[in-house]
Amino acid sequence: MKTLFLLAKAKGNVDIPDKWIEKLPGRIGLVGTSQHIHQLPEVRQKLEKKGKKVVMLKGTHSKNQGQVLGCDSLNLDVSTVDAVLFIGTGMFHPKGLLFGKDKPLFVYDPAAKQFREIKKEEIESLENRRVAGLKKFLSSEKIGVLITTKPGQTRFLKSLELKKLYPAKKFF
Numbered sequence: 354m355k356t357l358f359l360l361a362k363a364k365g366n367v368d369i370p371d372k373w374i375e376k377l378p379g380r381i382g383l384v385g386t387s388q389h390i391h392q393l394p395e396v397r398q399k400l401e402k403k404g405k406k407v408v409m410l411k412g413t414h415s416k417n418q419g420q421v422l423g424c425d426s427l428n429l430d431v432s433t434v435d436a437v438l439f440i441g442t443g444m445f446h447p448k449g450l451l452f453g454k455d456k457p458l459f460v461y462d463p464a465a466k467q468f469r470e471i472k473k474e475e476i477e478s479l480e481n482r483r484v485a486g487l488k489k490f491l492s493s494e495k496i497g498v499l500i501t502t503k504p505g506q507t508r509f510l511k512s513l514e515l516k517k518l519y520p521a522k523k524f525f
Contacts, residue, residue: 363388367396367440369461373468374403377459378435382410384421384450385440389463393419396440408434421446431456447471448479495523 367389381400385393397407409418410429421429421439429450431437436457439447442464450458458471490496496519498512516524 360387362391363463365463367392367461367463369396369399369468371403373461374400374405376470377405377438378457379404380406380408380433380435382408382429382431382434382437382456383419383440384410384412384429384437384446385419386442386446387420388442389440390417390420392463393440396438400438410434410437421450429454493522495525497525 377400383393383397383400385396393409397409400407410421410431411418412421412429415421429437431454434456436459437450437454438459438461439450440461440463441447442462444460447458447460459468460471461468498515500509500512501507512524516522
């Protein structure tokens with residue numbers, strides 16, 4: 354089946370108030386969803402005018418600087434920045450950005466005009482849920498595996514490797 358992906362660009366400006374920019378550390382990794390990547394250069398300029406050093410981060414599957422996709426979130430290299438600023442709506446992408454990284458994460462939602470830091474407690478809560486899920490997997494005899502055919506997210510071979518690693522479990 355052929356698939357057509359259409360880019361739906363957000364309208365308007367991403368105007369982060371100065372009082373929130375002041376809360377950001379010196380070196381910021383800037384990322385956003387596909388709907389906002391065209392607005393990131395303007396955000397970058399404003400941050401730099403306020404004395405911030407901005408690095409446009411890029412995921413491995415992303416086509417554009419600053420763009421983060423769900424399948425890229427875990428692999429984003431944040432080693433050159435003090436914190437990450439995510440521009441977008443929802444928490445799907447920010448949650449992925451949190452795993453395995455010991456950097457502050459700030460989120461600005463241009464639609465709601467809300468700014469917040471994802472606190473360490475939230476990161477720990479997500480990690481606790483992940484560990485609980487892993488424990489449930491390890492203690493279960495029957496395992497259901499969902500596989501997508503979406504480009505960049507297909508993990509069929511990984512599912513077969515998983516089945517080999519746990520021969521005592523019944524996989525569906």
